[in-house]
Amino acid sequence: MSWEYLVNHSPALIIIVPLLAAFGTPLIGRFSRKAMYIWIIASLTLTEIIAIIILHTVYISGKPMVYVMGANPYNMAVPPDSGGIPIRIIFTVDAFSSFMAFVASTVALAGGIYSISCEAQQSAQEKYYALLLLMLVGMLGMVLTGDLFNFFVFLEINSLASAALVSYRIDKGLAVEAAFKYAIISSIGALAFLFGIGILYGEYDALNMAMIASRMKFTDLDKIVMALFTVTLGMKAGAIPMHYWVPDGYGKAPGAISAMLVTASQASLYGLFRVSFTVFGLAANTATLGWFIIMLGVLSMFVGVTMALIQHDIKRLMAYHAISQTGYMLLGVGVGLATLGTAAFNQYGLAAMEGGIFHIINHAMYKGLLFLTAGAVIYRVGTSDLNKMGGLAHTMKYTTIFFMIGALSIAGIPPFNGFASKLLIYESVYQFNPVLSILAMIVSILTLASFVKVFHSAFMGPKIHDVKEVPKSMLIGMAILTFFIILFGLFPNIALNYLVAPAAKALANPLGYIARVLGGGA
Amino acid sequence: MNPLGNFTTPSGFWNPILWLLVFLILLLLAYLIWKRGEESYKRGTMQTDPFLSGYGPESKEAIHVRAGNIYWGFTRALKGYYSFLRKIHTGIINDYVGWYIGILALMLLLYLLWGGS
Numbered sequence: 297m298s299w300e301y302l303v304n305h306s307p308a309l310i311i312i313v314p315l316l317a318a319f320g321t322p323l324i325g326r327f328s329r330k331a332m333y334i335w336i337i338a339s340l341t342l343t344e345i346i347a348i349i350i351l352h353t354v355y356i357s358g359k360p361m362v363y364v365m366g367a368n369p370y371n372m373a374v375p376p377d378s379g380g381i382p383i384r385i386i387f388t389v390d391a392f393s394s395f396m397a398f399v400a401s402t403v404a405l406a407g408g409i410y411s412i413s414c415e416a417q418q419s420a421q422e423k424y425y426a427l428l429l430l431m432l433v434g435m436l437g438m439v440l441t442g443d444l445f446n447f448f449v450f451l452e453i454n455s456l457a458s459a460a461l462v463s464y465r466i467d468k469g470l471a472v473e474a475a476f477k478y479a480i481i482s483s484i485g486a487l488a489f490l491f492g493i494g495i496l497y498g499e500y501d502a503l504n505m506a507m508i509a510s511r512m513k514f515t516d517l518d519k520i521v522m523a524l525f526t527v528t529l530g531m532k533a534g535a536i537p538m539h540y541w542v543p544d545g546y547g548k549a550p551g552a553i554s555a556m557l558v559t560a561s562q563a564s565l566y567g568l569f570r571v572s573f574t575v576f577g578l579a580a581n582t583a584t585l586g587w588f589i590i591m592l593g594v595l596s597m598f599v600g601v602t603m604a605l606i607q608h609d610i611k612r613l614m615a616y617h618a619i620s621q622t623g624y625m626l627l628g629v630g631v632g633l634a635t636l637g638t639a640a641f642n643q644y645g646l647a648a649m650e651g652g653i654f655h656i657i658n659h660a661m662y663k664g665l666l667f668l669t670a671g672a673v674i675y676r677v678g679t680s681d682l683n684k685m686g687g688l689a690h691t692m693k694y695t696t697i698f699f700m701i702g703a704l705s706i707a708g709i710p711p712f713n714g715f716a717s718k719l720l721i722y723e724s725v726y727q728f729n730p731v732l733s734i735l736a737m738i739v740s741i742l743t744l745a746s747f748v749k750v751f752h753s754a755f756m757g758p759k760i761h762d763v764k765e766v767p768k769s770m771l772i773g774m775a776i777l778t779f780f781i782i783l784f785g786l787f788p789n790i791a792l793n794y795l796v797a798p799a800a801k802a803l804a805n806p807l808g809y810i811a812r813v814l815g816g817g818a
Numbered sequence: 819m820n821p822l823g824n825f826t827t828p829s830g831f832w833n834p835i836l837w838l839l840v841f842l843i844l845l846l847l848a849y850l851i852w853k854r855g856e857e858s859y860k861r862g863t864m865q866t867d868p869f870l871s872g873y874g875p876e877s878k879e880a881i882h883v884r885a886g887n888i889y890w891g892f893t894r895a896l897k898g899y900y901s902f903l904r905k906i907h908t909g910i911i912n913d914y915v916g917w918y919i920g921i922l923a924l925m926l927l928l929y930l931l932w933g934g935s
Binding site: 538 | 821823828832884909915929933
């Protein structure tokens, strides 16, 4: 297989590798557990490498990659006899898609390595890893596809695998209840999303996002679709006041799955931004849409952090913080959308979007790390109740350091990565509306206060539990995410120039996206 | 692109390496000041026990402030706000769906009125 062949087919390979690995896992697991672990880590590493190849290819070419399943050549989006309509399943991978694929595969790799020790005593591990890989397939498909129905299919794969994994520990039925709630709300949301797709298909005879965007007339029916899409994806991303499933689901899932649920929510956030900019961006009143996203963001930031402050379950507390941090992303990208097409976009709108998108990768890394540290604490102490913890820093030194790095990062303390993205958001949003920016800073202070509480309750004080440090594979999982936190904190220009700025520009350029697909893809 | 260069923001710049250097210098200064401190201090002796008006100190386990008690004043001051938040977090799936449908209806109305042409 030549390098060029690998690069050309990388959008398909990044789905095929974890998908085949998912179906192969139960088979290999029947023969040898060790072989199964090697199989899983190899497939997750290969997925990560393909994600980096896609990222590099899109960055170098400066335009979206188009990959058509079953077409010859692979990028023939509009065959000569199709009447100008893109047919088949088409993956449209721009800088924002490749950015999201990198985020999802990195956290999945860290989560997979972490799980080897963390879940070693659990039964039905083959099913756990198969579902973990399917969850990754769902996320990757959501962020890479250029087709709305295909997006729905991957959304469902992601939701079903996630719900099953939330219930994995059972936990006297509590985890099963959390998974049940998540499955119900996800199914209702998915049905609403499918209804919206049906309306668009009836109107425009197309499922391809670029095709629909090019034909968009923005009738009253389209406004109904816009509400169905944005509210459903907002709910899936965990935005307040549709967030209720988040503390249940994140709180009861195993540590690595909680970290992956963060990126799963971000895949829905990607969907929200993609439909807002690419599908409706050219026809809709982006100011209304932008303000809707901003209001969701502000509510999520404030209510999320204040709810986190009163929690005494470490995972639920972190889940509320995940909601709060999603608010920053919604705020940043919402400001970009509200100013799209105006002079203000170039002044500060694009910077706000960059801040929001930068916060996606930062949040995935530090929140992922924090969930892994919470999982490590629960693994050793056996409870998630902070009231029953204390003094863990005496013996769990590495976990304590990882927790401190994650906590300082989420609170936006320099020089960690959370500070860089928050700084971009504060400054740009201040120019849009100072009140929103001040509110974002207050939320950061409350975030710090909340994590001081966790640090004091779990790690400080006299030694209550006679426990030792977690096994090496769990530490390696945490170290992978810590590496990116420090890298993007000390060298934010690397993330901004290679990952974030191209992603923001790609998202803000729906015409480039449409032209690439409808121009034939070559 | 210089990875060590300034991180430009809409109103200025940020340089984490410079910040780290300043932080390390301050850390060194703090260490030097600490080194000049009281040399007769001995950890783990009576010198380090808190003075409680002649009473003996309680055990460390007994005085460790638990998570449920931290920020008690803050939550007390915002009692009304928190009682509202607690009330809407019922944990009942019907309510979860209700909120989703409610927001969907609200957004439908907003988009139909101001969604664009």
